[in-house]
Amino acid sequence: MDSDYVISCCSTADLTAGHFEKNSIAYICFHYELDGKEYTDDLGQSVPFSEFYEAMKNGAETKTSQVNAEEFEYYFEGFLKEGKDILHVCLSSGLSGVINSANIAKEILEEKYPERKIYVVDSLGASSGYGLIMDKLSELRDSGLGIDEVHEWVEQHKLEMHHWFFSTDLSFYVKGGRISKTSGFVGGMLGICPLLNMDHEGHLIPRSKIRGKNKVIHAIVDCMQQHAVGGLGYAEKCYISQADSYEDASKVASLVEARFPHLRGHVEINHVGTTIGSHTGPGTVALFFWGDIRNE
CATH class of the missing domain: 3.40.50.10170 (Rossmann fold)
Known part of the structure; x- marks a missing residue:
């Protein structure tokens, strides 16, 4: 061969x-x-x-x-x-x-x-x-x-690879024109953390606005439970990317490892690189796993 x-x-x-x-x-x-x-x-x-x-x-x-x-x-x-x-x-x-x-x-x-x-x-x-x-x-x-x-x-x-992201800093979303200055100001005051994922066409889509870092950290792991192949029996690898947010990424990793005991190895934490990070800015955490087919 x-x-x-x-x-x-x-x-x-x-x-x-x-x-x-x-x-x-x-x-x-x-x-x-x-x-x-x-x-x-x-x-x-x-x-x-x-x-x-x-x-x-x-x-x-x-x-x-x-x-x-x-x-x-x-x-x-x-x-x-x-x-x-x-x-x-x-x-x-x-x-x-x-x-x-x-x-x-x-x-x-x-x-x-x-x-x-x-x-x-x-x-x-x-x-x-x-x-x-x-x-x-x-x-x-x-x-x-x-x-x-x-x-x-x-x-x-x-399309079985899932991408879920959240951000704790809206300033770069405002700077890049993805949200208005007013929405960014109000969201910042209220501690809003947008939760996004990647759709079947490879676009990043806002899915919900969650108030508070702790809540969004738990919400992103809930998304993994909902979509991961095998559910709580998920037995594949899991990666995280973080943009100057290692502490938040570590909390997500700990929750994932506690909830999915059959993971293949520990969660691997990487950096959001300079190309993608130029657009997201610091404060971004992304969770990746194999799951059901992304169809919307």
Whole structure:
């Protein structure tokens, strides 16, 4: 069975460089600006996450840019020259147009390397939920599945990855125009924490407004109980991403581990990376798990 292929993603899968290396997952980096200076979204290696979020809290302007077609062409061709096929999974098309750039590169290179396979997949996911999909694909590859089988699997199962988010800081939602200044002011005064999830088209959708951090921490775990495969018998991995909110993320992780005793290992807490964090700001906690099919 052919297993000589590369599993690849964008840096917006928000796992550590060590995790990607250990699991032989290749990645290509987005870009961002901090007060006009451009950086590579390299998983916190150039600018530590603590410095990045501190700069945002101090008013730094952020701007992000996706990987362009020329970058993808150069990146993909390195693997093709080694005689390897490619399965690249992109950040959700509901959040970014990066898949278009990947597909342009794919079309160019398929003419140049007609004997090689290049699959480009829309993850319909983001941050460490997208990362948890990649983790699963690396396990399938290591179990001996070929690129066609792994590609078929991800297309069939990617909507079973659930993404639930909450934020305790509305200021960046106001700054980004997602809520009005009035709503942000009132919400801040009342301690409102919006709870969002990702729909079947890969868009982030507000689901409820919950008053108080403690309540929203419990509510997000209730969502996992409602949707996780096997309910309280959930026996897969669970990841959390946090943006300068490690204490809140730890509370969610403790509740998850207490409520789901059959979890596969401990809950893994990662950072919300600089690309996604540029839009959410600090104060965001996201919970990811395998569950029922996202159909709305």
